[in-house]
Amino acid sequence: MNDPTADDALARWHRAHAAASMVGWDFSRLDGRMTADEPWWDLEGDCREALATATSALDLGTGGCPEVGEPPGRYLGRMSTWTRTYRPVEGERVDGVVTHVLGRRDSRGGHYFGVTNLEVYADGSILPSGPPVADEEFVREVADQIERLNGRPTSRELCRDAAEAFAEEPSHERWLVMQEAYLRVPAHLRPYVLSDMDVKDQPIRVLLTPLGGSTAEGVTVTEKVQAQGIEYFCERRADRTRWEAHKEREFHEFTGTPTVIEKVFVRDEYWPQPPAPEVLHNNFPRQIVVDGQPYPTVTAAFHALQRPGAGPDANLALMAAALRAKYTQHKDLTKALLATDGRIEYANGIDGFWTSYRGGRNWIGRLLELVRAELRARR
Numbered sequence: 596m597n598d599p600t601a602d603d604a605l606a607r608w609h610r611a612h613a614a615a616s617m618v619g620w621d622f623s624r625l626d627g628r629m630t631a632d633e634p635w636w637d638l639e640g641d642c643r644e645a646l647a648t649a650t651s652a653l654d655l656g657t658g659g660c661p662e663v664g665e666p667p668g669r670y671l672g673r674m675s676t677w678t679r680t681y682r683p684v685e686g687e688r689v690d691g692v693v694t695h696v697l698g699r700r701d702s703r704g705g706h707y708f709g710v711t712n713l714e715v716y717a718d719g720s721i722l723p724s725g726p727p728v729a730d731e732e733f734v735r736e737v738a739d740q741i742e743r744l745n746g747r748p749t750s751r752e753l754c755r756d757a758a759e760a761f762a763e764e765p766s767h768e769r770w771l772v773m774q775e776a777y778l779r780v781p782a783h784l785r786p787y788v789l790s791d792m793d794v795k796d797q798p799i800r801v802l803l804t805p806l807g808g809s810t811a812e813g814v815t816v817t818e819k820v821q822a823q824g825i826e827y828f829c830e831r832r833a834d835r836t837r838w839e840a841h842k843e844r845e846f847h848e849f850t851g852t853p854t855v856i857e858k859v860f861v862r863d864e865y866w867p868q869p870p871a872p873e874v875l876h877n878n879f880p881r882q883i884v885v886d887g888q889p890y891p892t893v894t895a896a897f898h899a900l901q902r903p904g905a906g907p908d909a910n911l912a913l914m915a916a917a918l919r920a921k922y923t924q925h926k927d928l929t930k931a932l933l934a935t936d937g938r939i940e941y942a943n944g945i946d947g948f949w950t951s952y953r954g955g956r957n958w959i960g961r962l963l964e965l966v967r968a969e970l971r972a973r974r
Contacts, residue, residue: 602903610899677740679858680714681867688871691716692740696733713737717744732781739781750779751788758799762828774803789831798827838954854935856960857942869927870934875963876943881928883920893917907948911958914949918959918966932967939963 677692696713714722715737739749748756757776761769777799780788786795797810801824804816814820856875863880867873874881877893890896896917901910922932939960940951947955 606903609901609903677715679873681871682714682716684718689716689718689720690744691720692744715740715744717741732783735779735781736784750776750781751784754780754788754799758802759828759832761802762825763832765825770802773799777803794827798824853938853940855940855942870931872931872935874928874931875935875939877917877959879928881921881925883917883924885917885920890917893921896920911962914959915962915965918962919969922966922970929970932963933970935967939967 677694680691680693681688682691683689691714693712693714696711711723714720716722719741721737735750739751742749754773754776757769757773761773777785777788777796788796789798797812797814800810801814801816801820804810806816806818806821808816810816854872854875856872858873858876866879873879877897880892882889882891883893883896884890885896885900888899890899893914897910897914900913900917905913922929941949941957941959941963942951944950944952946952949955949957949959951957951960
């Protein structure tokens with residue numbers, strides 16, 4: 596049986612903390628409110644044990660892992676984490692991405708090597724101009740970022756296309772194209788080329804391995820194994836066809852390039868200002884008033900007003916109300932939303948209901964399109 600008193604207390608606590616403004620990694624507001632015992636597992640010991648017999652390893656760059664050395668087999672390096680940025684050039688916005696690298700930093704006594712930011716822009720500019728300490732594979736990753744910023748296919752996308760083309764009509768010519776495309780993918784990103792962590796890049800490798808050979812995992816490649824690899828890519832293509840048909844039924848069809856919202860900034864001062872599309876993010880720091888109560892962001896308002904156990908209809912209505920408040924209470928944000936045209940994809944996060952992650956329902960993007968239509972109807 597539900598306890599109304601406990602539910603009310605939880606709702607009050609939820610509203611209070613959702614309305615609080617936490618900057619960066621400052622969680623001091625939670626001091627004394629939550630305690631936890633030491634974990635029962637030994638992270639360092641587990642890492643050392645896993646690396647002792649690993650054939651390869653890749654640092655995802657998420658932090659929190661102790662320095663325990665490298666495996667006896669392949670060390671694939673560090674998977675870079677790229678975040679969006681931009682710079683103005685002669686009054687025009689040039690989109691880019693930024694990551695941390697080991698590079699040469701100047702000082703009064705000369706130069707030394709340390710961690711620095713590497714900025715890559717759609718026009719091919721790379722800042723700082725001093726060469727980072729990186730191998731050829733990382734250079735390929737940077738080149739892929741430039742391709743992506745210009746709306747061109749990356750080496751990973753070209754590799755997927757080549758593998759699907761070979762599976763559709765196997766031939767020696769298509770096999771050579773697939774092989775070349777796979778080798779162009781940075782080595783440390785090849786396990787992610789199919790965006791399928793259940794199989795990683797094994798379906799491609801079994802097609803590239805001669806009959807009787809073995810993969811890195813020790814799988815002997817037979818005709819049956821290669822047939823399974825071809826079937827995998829045929830199923831991928833069929834899934835994509837079904838998804839395209841689903842989108843035509845589910846979503847209103849827009850023309851033009853969609854607006855993609857995918858970046859969230861840790862500190863308030865890092866956020867671009869209107870009319871940059873990043874301001875459409877629900878975490879953009881702009882106070883809104885809903886039912887007479889102020890909230891620092893749309894996200895804070897939604898979580899503060901959400902009732903425990905609320906269904907999808909109630910949550911959609913609440914999100915719509917918070918978005919209407921944001922874009923009717925601030926003229927510069929109204930202009931930023933009206934400046935978009937076509938489909939809006941809310942790609943930040945992994946919630947398949949609210950975002951477009953992996954073909955999600957994209958309800959935040961769809962509600963933004965609704966609010967935009969309402970604003971245009973009033974003009």
